Structures are given as structure tokens and as C-alpha cells.
Amino acid sequence: MSQSAARELDEQAVELLGELVAIDSVNPGLVAGARGEAPIVAHLRLRLERAGFSTLVVTPDGHPDRPSLLAWHTGSAPGPCLLLNGHVDTVGVAGMAEPFSPRIDGDRLFGRGAADMKGGVAGVVVAAEELARRGSGSVVLALVADEEDRSLGTETVLARLGATDLRPDLALVAEPSHLDLTVSLRGFAVVEVELAGRAVHTSQADEGVDAVAQLGRFLAAVAAAREPVRARGGELLVSVVRGGRAPFTVADRASATVERRTAPGEATGVALDEVEALLARMREEDPTVTATARLVVARESWQLQPAGPARTFATALAARLSTVPGRTGAPFEAPYWMEAPLFEESGIPALVCGPSGGGLHSVDEWVDLRQVRLFPEAIVTAVGSLAERLDAD
Numbered sequence: 001m002s003q004s005a006a007r008e009l010d011e012q013a014v015e016l017l018g019e020l021v022a023i024d025s026v027n028p029g030l031v032a033g034a035r036g037e038a039p040i041v042a043h044l045r046l047r048l049e050r051a052g053f054s055t056l057v058v059t060p061d062g063h064p065d066r067p068s069l070l071a072w073h074t075g076s077a078p079g080p081c082l083l084l085n086g087h088v089d090t091v092g093v094a095g096m097a098e099p100f101s102p103r104i105d106g107d108r109l110f111g112r113g114a115a116d117m118k119g120g121v122a123g124v125v126v127a128a129e130e131l132a133r134r135g136s137g138s139v140v141l142a143l144v145a146d147e148e149d150r151s152l153g154t155e156t157v158l159a160r161l162g163a164t165d166l167r168p169d170l171a172l173v174a175e176p177s178h179l180d181l182t183v184s185l186r187g188f189a190v191v192e193v194e195l196a197g198r199a200v201h202t203s204q205a206d207e208g209v210d211a212v213a214q215l216g217r218f219l220a221a222v223a224a225a226r227e228p229v230r231a232r233g234g235e236l237l238v239s240v241v242r243g244g245r246a247p248f249t250v251a252d253r254a255s256a257t258v259e260r261r262t263a264p265g266e267a268t269g270v271a272l273d274e275v276e277a278l279l280a281r282m283r284e285e286d287p288t289v290t291a292t293a294r295l296v297v298a299r300e301s302w303q304l305q306p307a308g309p310a311r312t313f314a315t316a317l318a319a320r321l322s323t324v325p326g327r328t329g330a331p332f333e334a335p336y337w338m339e340a341p342l343f344e345e346s347g348i349p350a351l352v353c354g355p356s357g358g359g360l361h362s363v364d365e366w367v368d369l370r371q372v373r374l375f376p377e378a379i380v381t382a383v384g385s386l387a388e389r390l391d392a393d
């Protein structure tokens, strides 16, 4: 790509980023009454239609107000089919003075969603438009709702993609990674434990069954089981507890929300098994224990495939981005979950790479504009390498 063309993409990405930050797209699943994704999806749809893309707005069943955008362009010459993904929702803005007024200070652009992940969204949109102008292969944009909560957007997009002729060779998830190559991410599972006791007056506590006291023993058991899980790269902890009914009454109920992060390659099925084993041991020691454990949600871990189109593209992208300021260059093992496994589970090899900054989910969120500027050109160049590689295979 010529110097001037690449510079143009830089400027377009920064300009679009500013437009996107200025549109409130707080996730209403996280903040009741928040504005949601409809305005930002409308903005992106209009832009992409003007650039010659076909578009489809998809909504999950029962949530007509939570749109995601599928936009695609098929070139006249053969080539790879690249899916570019970003989420357009953000977390809430409590405590922020001017969350939707993008402010540039040096190499930083401040505002809600700047890093997570409107910088990535701007980058993939500008890259897709350039790929469409070049006209070889096809490019699909999946700009999704609700990543920050329940992943309704990506699940809906993937379900609808199967009904189209689009068969992406790979998916780039442009979540913030400081443009480092993400090689793995941890899965998670949430297990809800309920303990049932028997209420009596606290003056005759021995005649009842104290669910709060049992909850205390359960918390100690989880704490004791934590270190071996952490040593294997996972995490185990209780994040929420509730219990009791009123003063002067022995607690007849208590509950705990258990969170288990799974190491890459570890299935989330371990979460319920481990919790049930802890409860079984408590029951052996104390026959009055009546407990149930229920899996609330589970999302699997993910690893970048060792070979194939996602790896080829990732290698080309990493080579192109080797001089990025603020990039560590080390493979990134994400401790948290992202949506890459949803693409992988639907048969599309995935990779995760995108611009980042600081203050994600906090009051002073910013993105590094040097990374935002370099991202689109790197994608376009890496697609060229992928096309050569697929031709050679």
C-alpha cells in the first residue's frame, strides 16, 4: 500500500472512532433504561451502504431493541472471505463527566468505549471499506450488540450467517489486546448453590438447622480448594452470598454464587463437578446439610489454532504490527473471556487482536491513537498475505 493511501486509512479510523464514541451505546442489559445499540448500528449501516456493502440488521428473539449489523461485500475477483468482528455496546458511564464527548490529548482519545472497543470497530470498518474498494475476495463485518453482558448479538449473527452464502475462512475479533496476538483466553462458569435449613427461634437454635452456619463451612471449603485450581491456571471464588430471614430466627436458607474460571483447554464441566464434590464432603460430615448446585452460565476457553487460516493471518498481522508503540510483542494469554470461541464453535477459525489503551470499564477510558492508526492498514496487508498463502495451498 502506498504511504498516502495508508495515511488516509489512519485518518479515517480516527475520525470514525470520534463519531462512534459520541454515540451513546451503553448496554441496557447492564444499566436499566440505557440507550442500547440501535443508534450506533443505524450510523454504521448508513455508512457501509454508501460504501457499497449489503447490510442486514438482526435482532435476537424477544429483543427487537438490541440490533446487530451484518454487512458484506463480495469482490469481482476470487480471494479469501474474511469476517471482521467488533462489539458496539459499552459498559455504563457512572462517574464520568463527559463520556460521549471524545477528547484527544496527545496520542490518547478519551471517552466511554474508546478502547473497549470503538477503536477496534473503527479500525475494522475502515479496513473493510478498503478491502471492498480493492475488490478481491469477500469481507463480512459482524458489528454486534450485547458483548458486555450475554453475547446475544454474536449468537444471533452466527445463527443468521448460516442462512447466507457467506462462508468466512476466519474471524478477526478486534477486542483490545494492545495489538498483541491473543493466543488463548480463559472460560468461565457460574454455579449457584442453595442451602436449605430449618427455621426455629434462636433461643432454641439446636432444634433448627442453621443454613448460614453451613454457608460459612462452604465458603471455607471453597477457599481451601482455590489454590490447586489457581496452580492449574484457573480461578475459583464466591462472588455473592445471601442468607437468613430475620433476627431471632435461625436461618433456613442461604446461597452462594460460585465463579470458576477455566484454564485454556479445560472444559467448563469441571465447575459443577467440583462444587458438587465439596457439597458431598460437607454432607458426609454433617447429614443435616441439604444443598443444591445449579449451573447458571458457562462459556468455554479458547486457544488460537496452531495451523490454518487464522494462524496464517495472525502471523502476517503480528509481523506487520511488530513496531507498534505500546505493544509488548509477547503472546497475550487473556485471563478473561471474549467471544472468539463462539466463532470457533460455529466452524470459523478465530483470532483476537485490536488496539487498546487504558481505563477499560473505568471512568478515564482512553485508546492509544497510534495503535488505532496502524490497525486498518495492517489488516489490509495481512489479507494480501493470506490470499497468497491460500493460493499456494
Ligand SMILES: [Zn+2]
Residues within 6 Å of the ligand: 087, 116, 117, 147, 175, 176
Ligand atoms: Zn470488549
